[in-house]
Amino acid sequence: MRGRLAAIVMALLLALYLVLVGQLAVRLVLIDSGVSRALGVALMVLPIIGVWALVAELLFGLRSQRLVRLLASADELPVDTLPHRTSGRPERAAADAEFPRYRAEVEAAPGSWKAWFRLGLAYDASGDRRRARQSIRRAIALERSA
Missing domain, CATH: 1.10.287 (Helix Hairpins)
Known part of the structure; x- marks a missing residue:
């Protein structure tokens, strides 16, 4: 809020x-x-x-x-189990370790808006805001076209 x-x-x-x-x-x-x-x-x-x-x-x-x-x-939102810094941001090393799972999900289902959105969240947790926004924009476009 x-x-x-x-x-x-x-x-x-x-x-x-x-x-x-x-x-x-x-x-x-x-x-x-x-x-x-x-x-x-x-x-x-x-x-x-x-x-x-x-x-x-x-x-x-x-x-x-x-x-x-x-x-x-749909109870498909990823659960945030990453350790966080005092600022509230996830620790980058832990986020980077989880990242390949979300990339593989997109590679397996490139037309899935849900996979692209979760990939965007993973990019954001890893600190790559530019790619996070691109992935979320792709998710929005896929969901709107579905």
Whole structure:
């Protein structure tokens, strides 16, 4: 719940920032100067990119949470038996030792969204956030197409 609250607060702060930057961009475009107009147009692009990134991240979070609920309701969510550091993150060596099991599961069933999602969780436990997100995105796409 704390993570969800943090995401909502960050989204609201980003939305406020985007509104303020958008207002500044409009003011700059209305000034009778080529440099001001160019800066205003450039500043208009930033809120558009920001809104796209915000929506994409929120959708990723909602869709991945949906997959967690589906796995949990089917009692197929992996049990976290890894030792953890004081920060709450799993110990990397222990996570790396469990990783081949999840990779083999994906190799055996490459069309299974459940296998890809569990692989994403294993990547995350191993500290590889980029591959974790890629695997979870693949799981989301497979589940949506099924």
